[in-house]
Amino acid sequence: MTLDLQQRAQHRMRRAVFVLAGIVLVLVGALVVIAVAGGGPDNSGAAPAPQPSVSTKPTPAQTLPPDDGNYVAPAETVKLPVGTGKAAGNLPVEFPRTPEGAAAMAVASARNAWSxxxxxxxxxxxxYASVQYRDQMAGAADAGATGNRQFAGIPTDGPLPAGSTLSAWPVGVKxxxxxxxxVDVLVLLRVTHVSRAGAEPTTTLVVSPGRAVWEGGDWKGVATDPNQPVPDPVDIGTPFFNEDKWKAIQEGDRL
Known part of the structure; x- marks a missing residue:
């Protein structure tokens, strides 16, 4: 589970990433979950008004090596609250009005975005999106799925190849x-994709920043500062996870 120390020390490329409270919004051709780059008047690359925020972060391009047995247990863990309601898509909503509730919303939205x-x-x-961004972003969902295909090495047109998958496992939160x-939230995820049946799974690390606001009786995502620094991703089970003060997310009987 450990990452190569020299790789971690290298300067990672920075790419444009649209982030909305843990919903990862990335340009098609980079890491794309929801591409809001396009030709409309609300194009995120051109509009001066607040948009689903444009941010930069480390390119999640590191493939995890096999576990070498040097696992370091997380120093801090958190069991985030469960939403008491369900939205379309069987997504949890109605989180408590606490910082942990805001973090739970961000984790849920980040996980769902990798689809x-x-x-x-x-x-x-x-x-999960604040009402002020919801319609614009919902209109970009098709582009987001196309971008996710590109990230996973899947053809952008036609049916999904047999055996192709893309999933995210949030492992840490701040x-x-x-x-x-x-509440400001950072979510650390392991994103795994398989391009087709028989292909080897590839897992990369991603840090997703976001801001949650209490709106209409629940936590929702709003635009974040595009210039905010984002920490380099580190894997759970390494000393860097603890050094960077991540809290391991406990779900059920597992971390």
Whole structure:
């Protein structure tokens, strides 16, 4: 599970990433979950008004090597609250009005964004995006699924190849309350894809930044500062996970 120390020390390329409270929005051709780059008047690359935020972050291009047995247990763990309601797509909503509730929403939206199904991506936007961004972003769900295909090495047109998959496993979280109604969240994910049946799975690490606000009785995502620094991704089970003060996400009986 450990990452190569020299690779970690290298300067990683930075790419444009659109982020909305843990919903990873990335340009087609890079790491794309929901591409809002396009020809419309609300194009995120041109509009001066607030948009689903454009941010930069380390390219999640590291393939995890086999576990060498040097596992380091997380120093901190957190069991995030479960939403008491369900939205379309069987997505959890109605999280408690606490920093942990905001983090739980961000984790749920980040996990859902890594999908090859545009309808599932759209459901996540409807469930987790602030109303001011919801319609614009929902209209980009098809482009997001196309971008996810590119990331996973899957042809962007036609039916999905047999055996192709894309999934995200959130493993770490950091969160800080800005106020009782606003919480900044970082989600650390392992994203695994298989391009077709028989292909080897590839797992990469991604850090997804976002901001949650209390809106309409639940936590929703709003635009973040495009210039905010984003930490390099590190794997759970390494000393860097603890050094960077990530909290391991406990779900059921597993971390």
């Amino acid at each position: 090859l199904d545009p309808q599932q991506i759209k459901a996540g936007i409807r469930a 969160y800080a309350a800005v106020s009782t109604d606003t």
